[in-house]
Structures are given as C-alpha cells and as structure tokens.
Amino acid sequence: MKALTANRLDDGDVVFWCEGRWVRRFADAELFAESGPAEAAAALARAQPTVVVDPYLIDLEEADGVLVPVAFRERVRALGPTIHPDLGKQAEGGAVIRAMQAATGAARSAGRLGLIRKK
Amino acid sequence: MPTLIRLEGGRAVIAARDPFAEAPLDGPLPDGPAVLMPLARFQQQGPALLDEGLRIGVLLQPEEAVEDLAYDLPRLSMVALNLPKFRDGRAYSTAALLRQRYAFKGEVRAVGEVLREQAHLLARVGVDAFVFADGTTPEQLEAKLSLYRHVYQAASDARPPAWAERRS
Amino acid sequence: MYRYDQIDRDIVADRCAEFRAQVARRLSGELSEDQFKPLRLMNGLYLQLHAYMLRIAIPYGSLNSAKLHRLAHVARTWDRGYGHFTTRTNLQLHWIRLKDAPDILDSLAEVGLHAIQTSGNTIRNITSDPYAGAVADEVDDPRVWTEALRQWSTVHPEFSYLPRKFKIAVTASARDRTAVRVYDIGLKLRRNRDGALGFGVLVGGGLGRTPILGQTIREHLPAQHLLSYVAAILRVYNRHGRRDNIHKARIKVLVQSLGAEEFGRQVEAEWRAMDHAAVDLPDDELARIRGAFGAPAFEARPARSAAFEAAKAADPAFARFARRNVVAHKQAGYALVNIALKTPGEVPGDCSADQMDAIAELAARFSFDEVRLTYAQNLVLPHVALDDVPAVHARLAEIGLATPNLDLASDIIACPGLDYCALANARAIPIAQQIAARFADPELAEDVGELKIKISGCINACGHHHVGHIGILGVDKRGEEFYQLTLGGEADGDAAGDRSRLGDLLGPALPYARVAEAVEAVVGAYRRARAPGERFVDTYARVGLQPFKEAVYADAHPA
Numbered sequence: 001m002k003a004l005t006a007n008r009l010d011d012g013d014v015v016f017w018c019e020g021r022w023v024r025r026f027a028d029a030e031l032f033a034e035s036g037p038a039e040a041a042a043a044l045a046r047a048q049p050t051v052v053v054d055p056y057l058i059d060l061e062e063a064d065g066v067l068v069p070v071a072f073r074e075r076v077r078a079l080g081p082t083i084h085p086d087l088g089k090q091a092e093g094g095a096v097i098r099a100m101q102a103a104t105g106a107a108r109s110a111g112r113l114g115l116i117r118k119k
Numbered sequence: 120m121p122t123l124i125r126l127e128g129g130r131a132v133i134a135a136r137d138p139f140a141e142a143p144l145d146g147p148l149p150d151g152p153a154v155l156m157p158l159a160r161f162q163q164q165g166p167a168l169l170d171e172g173l174r175i176g177v178l179l180q181p182e183e184a185v186e187d188l189a190y191d192l193p194r195l196s197m198v199a200l201n202l203p204k205f206r207d208g209r210a211y212s213t214a215a216l217l218r219q220r221y222a223f224k225g226e227v228r229a230v231g232e233v234l235r236e237q238a239h240l241l242a243r244v245g246v247d248a249f250v251f252a253d254g255t256t257p258e259q260l261e262a263k264l265s266l267y268r269h270v271y272q273a274a275s276d277a278r279p280p281a282w283a284e285r286r287s
Numbered sequence: 288m289y290r291y292d293q294i295d296r297d298i299v300a301d302r303c304a305e306f307r308a309q310v311a312r313r314l315s316g317e318l319s320e321d322q323f324k325p326l327r328l329m330n331g332l333y334l335q336l337h338a339y340m341l342r343i344a345i346p347y348g349s350l351n352s353a354k355l356h357r358l359a360h361v362a363r364t365w366d367r368g369y370g371h372f373t374t375r376t377n378l379q380l381h382w383i384r385l386k387d388a389p390d391i392l393d394s395l396a397e398v399g400l401h402a403i404q405t406s407g408n409t410i411r412n413i414t415s416d417p418y419a420g421a422v423a424d425e426v427d428d429p430r431v432w433t434e435a436l437r438q439w440s441t442v443h444p445e446f447s448y449l450p451r452k453f454k455i456a457v458t459a460s461a462r463d464r465t466a467v468r469v470y471d472i473g474l475k476l477r478r479n480r481d482g483a484l485g486f487g488v489l490v491g492g493g494l495g496r497t498p499i500l501g502q503t504i505r506e507h508l509p510a511q512h513l514l515s516y517v518a519a520i521l522r523v524y525n526r527h528g529r530r531d532n533i534h535k536a537r538i539k540v541l542v543q544s545l546g547a548e549e550f551g552r553q554v555e556a557e558w559r560a561m562d563h564a565a566v567d568l569p570d571d572e573l574a575r576i577r578g579a580f581g582a583p584a585f586e587a588r589p590a591r592s593a594a595f596e597a598a599k600a601a602d603p604a605f606a607r608f609a610r611r612n613v614v615a616h617k618q619a620g621y622a623l624v625n626i627a628l629k630t631p632g633e634v635p636g637d638c639s640a641d642q643m644d645a646i647a648e649l650a651a652r653f654s655f656d657e658v659r660l661t662y663a664q665n666l667v668l669p670h671v672a673l674d675d676v677p678a679v680h681a682r683l684a685e686i687g688l689a690t691p692n693l694d695l696a697s698d699i700i701a702c703p704g705l706d707y708c709a710l711a712n713a714r715a716i717p718i719a720q721q722i723a724a725r726f727a728d729p730e731l732a733e734d735v736g737e738l739k740i741k742i743s744g745c746i747n748a749c750g751h752h753h754v755g756h757i758g759i760l761g762v763d764k765r766g767e768e769f770y771q772l773t774l775g776g777e778a779d780g781d782a783a784g785d786r787s788r789l790g791d792l793l794g795p796a797l798p799y800a801r802v803a804e805a806v807e808a809v810v811g812a813y814r815r816a817r818a819p820g821e822r823f824v825d826t827y828a829r830v831g832l833q834p835f836k837e838a839v840y841a842d843a844h845p846a
C-alpha cells in the first residue's frame with residue numbers, strides 16, 4: 001500500500017493526498033493498493049507546483065491493524081518531533097497516531113536518495 | 120530571436136539588433152560584420168580574422184580560462200559568458216577578471232540560464248549585456264539593479280563601497 | 288556590540304525587500320522551486336520535515352538584550368515559543384511558514400538581525416571567539432576583523448554562487464574556542480616577533496563525509512590584507528572547486544587534490560595580481576568598526592569579591608557553578624558566566640522564548656548588555672561583576688539554566704537530527720537526553736571531568752561528531768536508526784599547540800537503545816584506566832581503542 005505526501009508550499013506543513021485534495025492528517029490520506037492510481041495521483045500532484053513542494057509516494061505497512069508509513073522518517077513527518085509529543089500532528093491523538101507511535105522495527109529507508117538536493 | 124538587453128549609461132535598453140552572428144565550432148562562418156565564436160575556434164582562426172577586420176566576440180564556457188584570451192582581449196569586441204545553470208558561479212569570477220584584471224572595455228554578455236534574480240550580481244562583476252532566459256524586461260532589470268542602495272564591496276562597476284561612502 | 292549605521296540598516300532592509308518580492312514570485316508561480324530554492328536558502332530558509340526552518344545569523348555569536356528580546360518575540364509570534372542555537376552561532380526556528388518569512392525578517396531587521404547567507408552556497412555567517420573582548424590572552428579583538436569580513440561577504444557579487452557552502456572562523460586567542468581547524472578558512476590572529484598583527488591562514492578544513500582538518504597556507508598574513516587574501520582564496524575556489532559532484536564540491540576536496548602547497552601557491556599568485564587597495568579596508572574604516580563596538584565601562588573593582596566568596600562558602604550548588612561555569616575575566620573583579628543550554632532532560636541548544644527574555648534582562652542588568660553564543664551551543668554573559676554572579680546564578684536557577692556542567696559529559700552538542708531535519712538518518716536529540724540523564728549527578732559528572740560528546744544525525748556532521756571526545760553518528764541500517772561511535776576526536780588548541788584530531792571508529796554501529804549504555808561503558812573504561820589528572824582524551828591517546836572496545840562489545844551480540 002502507498003500514500004502520497006508532500007510539504008505545502010506556503011507554510012511547509014506536511015500534507016497527504018486524498019482524492020484530489022491535500023489533507024493535513026495521515027489518518028485522512030487516500031491509500032493506494034495499486035501503483036497505477038498512485039502514480040497517476042503523484043503526476044497530478046507534481047502539476048501543482050504552487051501548492052506543494054516535492055510530492056512523493058511512501059510505502060505503508062500494517063501495525064496493529066492500522067496501515068502506517070514504513071519509514072521511520074515518514075512516521076516522524078506524520079507525527080511531529082518525538083521529543084515534543086505536544087507539538088506537531090501527534091498532539092491531536094487518535095488511533096492512527098497511536099499506531100504510528102507504537103510502530104517500530106524494520107523500516108526500510110524509502111526515498112532518502114538524493115535528499116541532499118531536496119533540503 | 121532572444122532579446123538582448125544592454126546597459127547603456129545606467130539604463131537598460133533592448134538592442135534593436137544583435138550584430139553578432141553565432142559561429143559554431145567549425146564549418147563556414149556566418150555572414151555579417153561581427154561573429155560570436157567558441158574559444159576553441161577563436162584560438163585557431165581568431166587572430167587572422169581580426170586582422171581581416173572582422174569584429175569578434177568569444178563565447179566562454181564556465182570551465183574555460185579567461186587567461187587564455189588575455190593576449191587578444193584588447194582586439195575583441197565582446198566576450199559572452201555562458202551560464203549553463205544559473206547556480207554555476209564561475210562566470211562571475213570570469214567577468215570580474217575581465218574587467219578588473221584585464222580592464223576589458225568591450226561588451227561582457229551573459230547568456231544561458233540568465234535570470235532576473237541574479238542580474239544585479241552579474242552587473243556588479245561587469246556584465247553589461249543580458250540575454251535573459253526568463254523574459255525579464257528592461258524595466259524589471261532596472262528595478263533589480265537599483266534595489267540595493269548601498270554595497271559593501273568594490274566590484275567592476277563604479278559603485279563606491281560602504282567604507283568609501285562613509286568617508287564622504 | 289557592533290552598532291549598525293544607516294548603511295548597514297539600509298542593506299539589511301533592501302535585502303528584506305528583495306526576499307519579500309522573491310517569496311511573492313514563488314507563491315504566484317513565477318519562480319519555480321528550483322529557481323527559488325537557492326534564493327530562500329541564502330535567506331536562511333530550509334524546508335524541513337514538519338515545516339520551514341529559519342536560520343537566523345548571530346554574527347560572531349554576539350547579541351544584546353534588544354536582539355535577544357526580539358528573537359524571543361519572533362519565536363513566540365511566528366513559531367512555537369522556542370529556538371535552537373547551533374554550533375555555528377545561528378538560531379534556528381523550526382516551525383516557520385514561508386508566507387510569514389518576509390514579516391519575520393522585517394521584524395528582525397528592526398534590531399539589526401538577519402538571516403542573510405545562513406545557508407546556500409555562499410559565504411556563511413562567520414563565527415568567532417565567544418569570549419572576545421573579555422579574556423586576557425587575546426592579541427586583538429577578533430570581532431573587529433570578523434565584522435569586516437561579515438560586511439565584505441554580504442551580498443558579495445562574485446561569491447554568491449560558490450560550488451558549495453563556505454564557512455569562516457576567526458580566533459585571536461591562543462586558546463581556540465571556535466574549532467578553527469574544521470573550517471573552510473580558519474583565521475588565527477597573532478603577533479609576529481616584531482609585534483605586527485597578522486593572520487595564520489588555514490584552509491580546507493571541514494567535517495561531513497570527508498572529514499579533514501585545515502592546513503596552514505600562510506603563517507603570517509599582514510592583518511590589513513585580510514579581505515584581499517580571503518578574496519583570493521574564494522576566487523581560486525570559485526573557479527576551480529568541483530561542481531560536478533555535490534559531495535566533492537567543498538574547498539577541502541580542491542585543497543586535497545591540489546595539495547595544500549600548490550593550492551597556497553595559486554592563492555598567492557591570485558592575491559599578488561589583485562588590486563589590494565580596492566578590497567582591503569583602509570585603516571580609518573577599521574577604526575570606525577572598532578569604535579562601533581564600543582567598550583564596556585568597567586568599574587575599578589577588587590580582584591576578589593567578598594560577596595562571591597561568601598556565596599561559594601554558603602551554597603555548594605553555587606560553588607559548583609562558580610567552579611564549572613564561571614571563567615576569569617581580563618578585568619579585575621569581573622567574570623564570564625557560561626549559561627549551559629544543557630539542562631539534563633532538555634534539548635541541547637534549545638531555549639524557550641521566556642528563557643531568552645530572562646537572559647536578555649540579565650545581560651542588560653549585569654553584563655553591559657552583552658550575551659554571546661558559543662560553539663558548544665551555550666550562551667555566555669561575558670562581563671559580569673563577581674559581586675553580581677550570585678544574583679545571576681539565582682535567576683538562572685529560576686529559569687532552569689543553572690546547570691553546572693560546562694564541558695562535562697552532559698554538555699553535549701547535538702544537531703536536530705531526525706526529529707526535525709529532512710536529511711537525517713537518525714535522531715540525535717533523544718540520544719543526547721539519554722546520555723545526559725546518566726551523567727545528571729553533578730558529583731559523577733565532575734569526577735568524569737572534561738568530556739565533549741558530539742552527536743550528528745547524519746554524515747553531514749552538523750553535530751561535529753568527528754571532533755567529539757566521544758562522537759556519535761546516526762546511520763541508517765535497513766531503515767533503522769543505528770549509531771557509530773568514534774573516540775578521541777578533539778577540536779581544541781591552546782598556547783601549547785593545536786590538539787585537533789579526528790576520532791577513531793570504535794566498532795560496529797549500535798542500535799538506538801544501546802547507545803547511552805555504550806557511552807556509559809566507555810566512560811567506565813576511562814575511569815578504570817586513567818592516570819591522575821588525565822582527561823578522557825588524554826587517557827584515550829595513551830591506551831588506545833582496545834579497552835573501550837572491550838567495554839562496549841564484551842557481551843554484545845554482533846549488531
């Protein structure tokens with residue numbers, strides 16, 4: 001499974017794709033079972049350079065019955081800094097947030113290639 | 120035909136016509152009174168063509184050394200500096216050397232990925248002709264060039280650095 | 288504190304106006320992200336994991352109360368009420384919105400602060416000795432020369448699109464507090480036998496993927512030629528530094544490939560061909576800059592303060608603070624008071640807006656309105672009367688910043704790491720917190736003595752792990768956070784000589800959960816092996832890696 005994420009241009013906030021819109025919460029993200037629709041969504045996202053920066057697809061895996069991002073980095077993006085549970089999206093709480101906080105273990109590093117360029 | 124904007128007496132002016140016809144690395148020379156050619160071709164044919172009275176501009180790539188032109192500079196009408204990417208800052212040093220070390224009086228033209236947001240820096244190191252890749256107009260160029268009321272360093276332009284302004 | 292004149296103010300204001308227009312062009316789509324990114328970077332704006340990050344320059348680490356109050360105000364108004372001081376004397380705000388950035392920069396400009404060239408392939412904010420103007424062993428005030436460099440490098444027409452970032456440090460004291468050898472250019476101001484001021488010029492230092500210590504290319508550059516000589520170095524680098532591979536684009540790679548001698552020869556040739564008078568500042572401008580710093584009006588005070596001594600005798604906590612964090616001043620009856628932003632449990636280098644305000648008030652009241660920022664992500668009140676140190680300490684204790692741990696195991700340098708940074712492999716801050724917790728007992732920390740732990744969340748080495756006594760580097764192993772330990776690094780020097788060296792790799796990387804206990808094991812091995820008076824790095828230099836390896840990996844399953 002995959003989700004599509006980016007940072008919003010005007011405020012930098014982490015956003016996720018949901019049926020043509022961008023949503024702030026990973027819990028609201030559209031989940032793609034097939035790579036075709038996922039790639040199609042990514043192409044649409046790339047055509048919105050005044051809305052988001054660097055959209056990309058992330059891999060998901062199941063943790064406690066909830067789909068969460070595989071890469072630890074992506075979980076941190078979807079949550080907020082681990083050292084400040086009161087800051088970022090995690091402050092809102094909820095089942096998906098809790099599942100992401102609990103998810104550990106083999107997170108394949110997805111999409112870290114070429115990051116030095118992205119910074 | 121890309122627009123050529125020249126700085127003339129503090130104003131940015133669209134050149135009605137660019138007299139320089141571009142010559143490739145080899146093959147026949149284009150007709151006309153003035154030719155812009157790559158450094159390698161100039162090194163082969165340039166001096167002889169200059170003797171024939173042709174006006175020549177040399178196109179320098181960022182990795183090409185302006186020192187290689189030093190001897191012929193007084194006879195050149197123009198040096199064009201290619202910025203293959205706007206982030207490639209080598210042309211800035213080349214321009215500074217042309218103006219400050221070799222006192223080159225001809226046109227220094229920026230070509231390639233030349234964008235408005237770098238124009239004031241290019242002008243300060245000595246570029247006085249721009250072929251913009253982003254459609255910048257003379258008015259926009261003038262606005263950019265007058266944005267900073269002061270500068271901290273002496274460069275190729277006549278602007279006094281802050282320390283000189285402070286004295287007066 | 289250098290006081291801006293109208294020209295300085297205008298330049299910062301014009302830069303703000305320029306960036307405001309660039310942001311507008313980006314938001315409207317007129318500028319692409321590719322075109323805009325170098326522009327936002329050279330105005331200090333990164334796109335990080337959660338938001339934009341704004342890196343505000345604190346030139347040579349010097350702040351006054353107005354500036355610090357303003358930083359607090361900005362953190363409160365446009366961020367989440369705190370900021371992160373870095374090893375490079377910048378302040379980072381981690382929750383910035385692009386659309387607010389122009390207003391933030393305008394607000395900063397009102398007090399002479401800016402974010403110009405705190406990122407991008409430019410000459411970055413220049414660092415210097417945080418103790419400048421306050422210690423006896425400096426040959427001249429390095430801030431005068433650093434300010435000259437700051438002005439010269441600001442919006443430099445020739446050197447704004449370098450192959451890669453470019454960092455300069457200036458020190459004027461035998462005791463190096465700037466890590467001068469890890470800089471692209473390190474400048475050591477000294478007097479030669481004739482008493483003439485000159486710079487020892489080091490080039491090609493840098494950490495990151497290829498850590499290298501800077502090498503001297505000029506023993507004694509007459510001080511008045513500083514700018515032209517630096518310009519010559521930059522020109523050689525700008526022309527010949529690699530641009531084909533971002534990992535090989537720093538000046539250190541050019542210096543390595545040419546050899547320091549040949550590189551120095553090219554610089555000398557370039558420098559001799561330059562018109563020095565067009566670049567170097569005339570004496571009257573240097574004098575003007577010197578004057579614009581002003582000098583604190585110290586009072587004649589006895590070298591010994593009865594109030595200070597009485598407080599030490601009465602309060603063991605204060606005595607410990609005085610021993611660890613208070614440093615001798617050149618002026619009798621005064622001291623430098625270090626404020627460690629390293630309270631165990633907190634984030635190294637972080638400071639809340641309320642703490643900033645409180646420190647600004649202390650500076651205004653007790654330190655001739657000056658605060659400095661150090662390489663180790665701490666603050667200093669540079670000119671405090673000894674009589675006032677107890678009051679300063681009491682107030683610091685109230686705001687949770689009186690930890691007496693300067694240069695001790697819990698005084699850890701840590702980069703933001705994977706909690707914030709888009710480039711990170713692993714977290715740095717929680718590792719620092721776990722280690723600090725193990726050395727929170729002040730008795731233990733003092734017994735362990737000087738121990739500089741430095742943590743980076745990736746190979747970019749913003750946490751300077753290569754030169755940590757214990758260096759910790761976050762790496763990515765199959766998507767999990769792992770950490771490599773290095774031992775014996777140092778970025779220090781004093782009158783006896785330069786001691787800088789890069790640490791040695793201890794062994795296989797350790798998982799997140801094992802790092803703090805491994806550091807504790809390393810420290811345990813040191814305490815068993817040390818000879819009287821030896822610091823950790825001294826013992827390490829004598830006994831080598833083996834005892835530490837055994838201590839850490841003895842009962843470890845291969846990671």
Ligand code: SF4
Pocket residue numbers: 702703704705708709710711712743744745746747748749750
């Ligand atoms: S060392 Fe790496 S993780 Fe840490 S701040 Fe620098 S780039 Fe980010």
